[in-house]
Amino acid sequence: MPPVDVDATVIHNARLSADYSVLSLAAPEVGRRTQPGQFVMVKPAGVTDPLLRRPFSVFEVLRGGQGEITGVSILNKRAGRSTRKLYELDPGDVVSCLGPLGVPFTPVAAPKAAWMVAGGVGLAPFATLAEALAASGTPATLFYGARTADELFYLDFFERLGVTLVLATEDGGRGVKGRVTAPLEAALASVGPAGAMVYACGPEPMLEAVAKLAARYRQPSQVSVERVMGCGLGGCYSCVVPVKHGDEHANLVRSCISGPVFDGAELVWE
Amino acid sequence: MSTPDLSVTIGSLTLPNPLIAASGCFGYGLEYEQVVDLAALGGIVSKGLFMKERQGHPPPRIVETPAGMINAIGLQGIGVHRFVAEKLPALRRAGARTFVNVCGTTIDEYVEVSKVLSQAEGVAAIELNISCPNIKEGGIQFGCSLAGTYDVVRAVKKATHLPVIPKLTPNVTDVASFARAAEDAGADAVSLVNTFLAMAIDVETRRPKISNVLGGLSGPAIRPIAVRMVWECYQLVKIPVIGMGGITDARDVLEFMLAGASAVQIGTQNFVDPFLWTKVLDGLSDYLTRHRVARLSDLVGAFDPTPPKAVHA
Numbered sequence: 171m172p173p174v175d176v177d178a179t180v181i182h183n184a185r186l187s188a189d190y191s192v193l194s195l196a197a198p199e200v201g202r203r204t205q206p207g208q209f210v211m212v213k214p215a216g217v218t219d220p221l222l223r224r225p226f227s228v229f230e231v232l233r234g235g236q237g238e239i240t241g242v243s244i245l246n247k248r249a250g251r252s253t254r255k256l257y258e259l260d261p262g263d264v265v266s267c268l269g270p271l272g273v274p275f276t277p278v279a280a281p282k283a284a285w286m287v288a289g290g291v292g293l294a295p296f297a298t299l300a301e302a303l304a305a306s307g308t309p310a311t312l313f314y315g316a317r318t319a320d321e322l323f324y325l326d327f328f329e330r331l332g333v334t335l336v337l338a339t340e341d342g343g344r345g346v347k348g349r350v351t352a353p354l355e356a357a358l359a360s361v362g363p364a365g366a367m368v369y370a371c372g373p374e375p376m377l378e379a380v381a382k383l384a385a386r387y388r389q390p391s392q393v394s395v396e397r398v399m400g401c402g403l404g405g406c407y408s409c410v411v412p413v414k415h416g417d418e419h420a421n422l423v424r425s426c427i428s429g430p431v432f433d434g435a436e437l438v439w440e
Numbered sequence: 441m442s443t444p445d446l447s448v449t450i451g452s453l454t455l456p457n458p459l460i461a462a463s464g465c466f467g468y469g470l471e472y473e474q475v476v477d478l479a480a481l482g483g484i485v486s487k488g489l490f491m492k493e494r495q496g497h498p499p500p501r502i503v504e505t506p507a508g509m510i511n512a513i514g515l516q517g518i519g520v521h522r523f524v525a526e527k528l529p530a531l532r533r534a535g536a537r538t539f540v541n542v543c544g545t546t547i548d549e550y551v552e553v554s555k556v557l558s559q560a561e562g563v564a565a566i567e568l569n570i571s572c573p574n575i576k577e578g579g580i581q582f583g584c585s586l587a588g589t590y591d592v593v594r595a596v597k598k599a600t601h602l603p604v605i606p607k608l609t610p611n612v613t614d615v616a617s618f619a620r621a622a623e624d625a626g627a628d629a630v631s632l633v634n635t636f637l638a639m640a641i642d643v644e645t646r647r648p649k650i651s652n653v654l655g656g657l658s659g660p661a662i663r664p665i666a667v668r669m670v671w672e673c674y675q676l677v678k679i680p681v682i683g684m685g686g687i688t689d690a691r692d693v694l695e696f697m698l699a700g701a702s703a704v705q706i707g708t709q710n711f712v713d714p715f716l717w718t719k720v721l722d723g724l725s726d727y728l729t730r731h732r733v734a735r736l737s738d739l740v741g742a743f744d745p746t747p748p749k750a751v752h753a
Contacts, residue, residue, distance in 0.1 A: 172474040407513045
């Protein structure tokens with residue numbers, strides 16, 4: 171379905187920490203169209219600072235009391251001018267929200283297992299994927315790494331969906347101390363005959379490590395990349411990533427329309 | 441009063457309205473079919489095309505700056521042959537009036553690309569890219585020399601029956617003299633401005649914000665300079681001027697047209713709002729109705745340089 175652009179009112183901006191917030195937007199038209207792994211382009215409405223929108227995975231598809239879709243939320247981490255302004259928005263403020271955009275995750279079905287690997291703000295695309303997996307009865311595990319225990323969010327959300335949690339923090343405050351790729355490798359080493367689909371979103375070094383681990387243990391992977399993006403529709407050629415099919419030489423392809431989800435085996439790491 | 445007439449002419453071309461999607465800001469056009477009726481635009485300009493495919497620069501390729509952005513994409517493109525085979529037929533079916541942005545590292549390459557396009561069906565005009573600030577060879581080398589501008593326009597004019605529209609760089613002292621050189625060489629129109637050579641530094645790392653270090657500045661930040669340059673060219677040459685630089689709405693379009701633009705291109709704002717086209721067209725109709733102007737083209741160059749009245753805030 172083609173994307174729509176809506177002036178979406180902020181329903182709620184839940185500050186989860188000094189850096190993270192969940193911005194809930196009244197955008198039912200976007201929510202109804204969204205598939206897990208797709209993204210929206212967002213900026214405060216009617217301003218030239220910021221000028222360009224920024225890409226965000228749809229975090230949640232929001233529902234009202236009767237189960238009707240009322241909007242979407244995004245998981246925002248303060249990193250620059252634009253994300254700082256989004257962090258500061260209050261209910262009633264209006265943002266421009268274009269979407270949904272991009273190639274979604276392809277959900278797997280039982281007996282194959284779904285392993286979601288999230289680093290920090292890379293948790294964002296997995297709430298909707300976990301819902302889709304739960305609906306189809308696919309066994310799902312979330313490998314989730316963050317800097318500290320305070321930055322592990324929405325754990326109860328995933329638990330309610332029956333997702334097995336494997337946590338890691340850099341300081342060891344919760345779960346395994348260190349990187350989330352360590353428990354992932356242990357799991358891959360003992361994966362059952364039905365195999366697992368490895369989904370990943372997070373910092374680039376983590377994505378590279380996950381894609382290479384999955385390949386080493388002969389499991390397929392789907393990796394959601396993040397690039398500086400100008401338009402989200404394929405117009406500007408800013409967000410390119412090197413992709414290689416078979417023996418071809420690598421080509422720079424637009425992550426907005428050929429991604430953000432790629433086959434981990436086809437991404438070339440630099 | 442009847443519906444205002446938004447049509448404009450650029451030499452032998454008549455467009456239903458003055459809004460053209462700028463090169464490098466609209467992919468090959470087909471990417472936008474899902475959000476805009478390509479036939480409803482005055483025209484579209486393709487990404488820059490050489491004879492062969494090009495990979496462009498490594499990312500990061502853009503950075504946002506105050507009311508603008510700097511880009512150094514590096515003319516990533518599929519080459520003219522693939523464009524003709526894979527994109528043009530669909531653009532024709534969509535009813536797009538397709539201007540093709542032609543690049544070259546030598547005059548021969550500009551000529552060769554133009555010849556390929558001359559034999560294809562569905563090309564409205566050639567926009568000669570002699571102004572891209574982001575590649576080492578060709579492009580701006582020609583656009584920053586009066587003789588180079590003249591030579592490349594002359595050579596391409598001899599090789600094609602299509603209208604030839606050199607796109608001028610603002611990175612020169614006197615852009616109007618380049619419009620004159622293009623006119624002398626037989627250009628059918630000129631388009632301006634391409635981006636302003638610029639750079640941005642990350643002070644935390646002391647490194648450039650984009651991989652190519654230098655890039656081209658676009659967006660609302662450059663609009664007043666672009667309007668001035670269009671006005672200068674309009675006064676000096678007789679061929680039509682296509683204006684661009686930071687246009688965001690109907691008022692910006694009118695500003696360029698009053699300064700002498702026969703048509704305009706919109707680039708960066710298409711990234712901000714890909715649905716802007718119909719809003720801008722509505723804004724133009726409203727303006728014409730309000731000012732009782734029957735034809736938009738009557739406003740081309742209708743700028744009145746009488747100083748404004750003093751305004752007390």
